Amino acid sequence: MNFAATLRIALNALRxxxxxxxxxxxxxxxxxxxxxxxxxVGNGAQGRVEDQIRSLGSNIIxxxxxxxxxxxxRSGAGSLFTLSEEDAYAVAKELPDDIQAAAPVLRGSxxxxxxxxxxxxxxYGITSDYLVAREWVIAEGRSFDQADINGATKVAIIGQSxxxxxxxxxxxxxxxxxxxxxxxxxxxxxxRKGQSMSGQDQDDLVLMPISTARKRVLGATxxxxxxxxxxxxxxxxxxxxxxxxxxxxxxxLRQRHRLQQGQDDDFNVRNLSEILQAQxxxxxxxxxxxxxxxSVSLLVGGIGIMNxxxxxxxxxxxxxxxxxAVGARAKDILTQFLVxxxxxxxxxxxxxxxxGIGASQLIGHLAEWRVDLSISAIVLAAxxxxxxxxxxxxxxxxxxxxxxxxxxxxxx
Amino acid sequence: xxxxxxxxVALTKEYRMGDNxxxxxxxxxxxxxxxxxxxxxxxxxSGKSTFMNLLGCLDHPSGGEYWLGGxxxxxxxGDELAGVRNRRIGFVFQHFNLLPRTSALDNVALPxxxxxxxxxxxxxxxxRRLEQVGLGSRLDHxxxxxxxxxxQRVAIARALVNDPALVLADEPTGALDSHTSVEIxxxxxxxxxxxxxxxxxxxxxxxxxxxxxxxxFRDGLVIEDKPNTARNAAAQxxxxxxxxxxx
Numbered sequence: 001m002n003f004a005a006t007l008r009i010a011l012n013a014l015r016x017x018x019x020x021x022x023x024x025x026x027x028x029x030x031x032x033x034x035x036x037x038x039x040x041v042g043n044g045a046q047g048r049v050e051d052q053i054r055s056l057g058s059n060i061i062x063x064x065x066x067x068x069x070x071x072x073x074r075s076g077a078g079s080l081f082t083l084s085e086e087d088a089y090a091v092a093k094e095l096p097d098d099i100q101a102a103a104p105v106l107r108g109s110x111x112x113x114x115x116x117x118x119x120x121x122x123x124y125g126i127t128s129d130y131l132v133a134r135e136w137v138i139a140e141g142r143s144f145d146q147a148d149i150n151g152a153t154k155v156a157i158i159g160q161s162x163x164x165x166x167x168x169x170x171x172x173x174x175x176x177x178x179x180x181x182x183x184x185x186x187x188x189x190x191x192r193k194g195q196s197m198s199g200q201d202q203d204d205l206v207l208m209p210i211s212t213a214r215k216r217v218l219g220a221t222x223x224x225x226x227x228x229x230x231x232x233x234x235x236x237x238x239x240x241x242x243x244x245x246x247x248x249x250x251x252x253l254r255q256r257h258r259l260q261q262g263q264d265d266d267f268n269v270r271n272l273s274e275i276l277q278a279q280x281x282x283x284x285x286x287x288x289x290x291x292x293x294x295s296v297s298l299l300v301g302g303i304g305i306m307n308x309x310x311x312x313x314x315x316x317x318x319x320x321x322x323x324x325a326v327g328a329r330a331k332d333i334l335t336q337f338l339v340x341x342x343x344x345x346x347x348x349x350x351x352x353x354x355x356g357i358g359a360s361q362l363i364g365h366l367a368e369w370r371v372d373l374s375i376s377a378i379v380l381a382a383x384x385x386x387x388x389x390x391x392x393x394x395x396x397x398x399x400x401x402x403x404x405x406x407x408x409x410x411x412x
Numbered sequence: 413x414x415x416x417x418x419x420x421v422a423l424t425k426e427y428r429m430g431d432n433x434x435x436x437x438x439x440x441x442x443x444x445x446x447x448x449x450x451x452x453x454x455x456x457x458s459g460k461s462t463f464m465n466l467l468g469c470l471d472h473p474s475g476g477e478y479w480l481g482g483x484x485x486x487x488x489x490g491d492e493l494a495g496v497r498n499r500r501i502g503f504v505f506q507h508f509n510l511l512p513r514t515s516a517l518d519n520v521a522l523p524x525x526x527x528x529x530x531x532x533x534x535x536x537x538x539x540r541r542l543e544q545v546g547l548g549s550r551l552d553h554x555x556x557x558x559x560x561x562x563x564q565r566v567a568i569a570r571a572l573v574n575d576p577a578l579v580l581a582d583e584p585t586g587a588l589d590s591h592t593s594v595e596i597x598x599x600x601x602x603x604x605x606x607x608x609x610x611x612x613x614x615x616x617x618x619x620x621x622x623x624x625x626x627x628x629f630r631d632g633l634v635i636e637d638k639p640n641t642a643r644n645a646a647a648q649x650x651x652x653x654x655x656x657x658x659x
Contacts, residue, residue, distance in 0.1 A: 005525050016513035322509040325470060326570070327498020327526035329491040406470040409509070 025348035027301030032352025042287025044370035081228035098245035103130035125213020133235035141188030152211035159203035302388035309396035321408025334401035341393020349385030423476035451620035454629030502571025561592035
């Protein structure tokens with residue numbers, strides 16, 4: 001007997017027992033839908049964490065000017081300016097394979113005034129590479145161009161918090177703000193980034209060309225002399241090894257600063273990735289946990305199929321006997337029941353996938369959770385459903401095929 | 413005896429019931445020629461059902477030989493027996509054994525499905541057999557929509573669909589009223605006249621009367637094997653039945 005005929009027999013057997021087939025499938029439907037929703041929710045949570053990490057810069061290395069002890073009193077990192085703008089440019093230029101961008105940063109804080117409003121904030125003297133490194137996006141207006149950097153133009157880009165505090169709902173573009181009495185024209189507003197993971201407002205800042213900060217705003221302070229900077233923000237290229245890039249950069253800076261072997265670094269290197277990796281790992285655990293819970297429901301669905309198939313074999317003993325009497329071989333009976341079980345689980349799987357996708361979207365919509373549906377989760381669920389059919393269908397099918405025709409026919 | 417359809421030689425069957433071994437058949441040697449209509453009779457426990465199961469290749473004998481159409485089937489494997497049942501034997505059961513919620517046409521076509529016949533041919537053959545048993549207008553009816561007699565006719569059509577050499581009827585009228593029983597027996601007689609060998613198991617004498625030869629069993633042995641002389645009367649009865657059916 002060919003497979004098409006077996007398939008026909010099995011489908012017919014399912015069709016004539018619609019109610020039972022539907023109830024059997026229910027377990028698999030729920031199981032598969034649960035797997036898809038759970039994996040979707042888990043992936044969504046993980047994706048959100050990953051996005052957060054990216055916005056903070058998981059591949060960002062910060063190099064601070066030394067916190068050094070040779071002035072006696074220890075001051076914070078970046079207070080003694082051992083790094084220079086040239087260090088930043090050299091890092092970018094000499095390590096192009098590992099480093100995507102290296103931006104010198106001069107940092108200061110002060111009162112920003114616009115009209116009769118004022119706001120205390122932090123300002124950064126940067127180059128346009130800084131925005132590249134941090135993956136910050138200008139929501140309105142424009143970024144700094146090379147003329148701004150070279151010419152110490154009196155322009156600024158401000159964060160959303162600053163914009164709201166100073167200008168309310170009106171546009172900040174082309175407005176003038178004053179920092180330490182220096183008037184700066186707002187040329188851009190950054191996109192909102194929200195709080196950082198440590199609770200810091202990432203939108204509370206003012207950016208200006210590094211030359212502007214050095215020559216006009218910071219004025220007579222230590223930063224004004226030479227080309228020294230407080231820190232360098234470095235973005236490692238996607239795919240490059242973080243640790244390796246860090247080591248190469250460290251070597252380059254030591255060489256540039258003419259440090260002897262055994263001498264301490266006159267700078268500090270830090271990156272955010274460690275904390276963030278821990279967070280990512282925990283969200284991965286969450287996703288796996290959800291998938292595990294969902295798998296249990298799929299397993300229960302599978303046991304449901306086995307249950308019903310066993311009942312079905314007992315209930316249909318005489319039918320099996322008849323089929324054997326009219327010429328079905330043990331193999332035909334085995335195949336029939338196996339195909340029935342697999343059909344139930346695959347059909348259930350298909351309905352479950354549809355339901356799961358729908359439910360995921362509904363959950364995403366109602367709970368405003370991020371739900372990432374992945375093809376792999378769907379394929380996994382479908383494959384698992386088929387496997388459940390084979391695994392839990394085999395025992396009842398074998399039981400059916402091992403019946404003796406004469407006993408099956410006489411079964412009451 | 414080269415034209416014998418069925419030949420058993422000292423056929424035995426033993427069942428193990430716990431520690432006891434029950435001998436259901438104790439050496440049965442019977443020869444049935446093609447075209448015979450044989451009734452197997454006997455009280456319950458006489459071994460007639462066991463004999464029937466062995467003839468139907470539903471069970472393996474414990475000893476002896478069973479030749480069906482020149483082939484020794486007592487030595488065949490389970491799957492080979494399934495093939496023999498499919499191609500050479502048609503079964504009619506007391507309780508019809510039709511698939512529920514399945515049309516008469518599909519029920520009749522079932523053996524063809526296992527025989528590997530193509531779909532179109534299956535339906536043509538099944539339809540022809542249903543027409544032969546007088547149910548040409550009920551092809552799409554499910555068993556539950558048919559009377560007992562009609563269900564048994566469907567079962568007979570199913571037994572015939574693969575053009576078997578032998579039809580085995582196990583108490584075919586056991587679940588039917590006497591009037592319908594006569595109709596079914598008339599149908600079997602009509603089929604026999606067309607050349608189909610029929611072996612009928614029954615414990616009712618008036619049903620056995622329709623056969624042309626009666627073999628009686630007791631305690632696992634054949635105690636009587638004789639031609640049925642009273643058959644003419646039965647044939648007449650069947651003709652009235654056929655006439656009624658035709659009307």
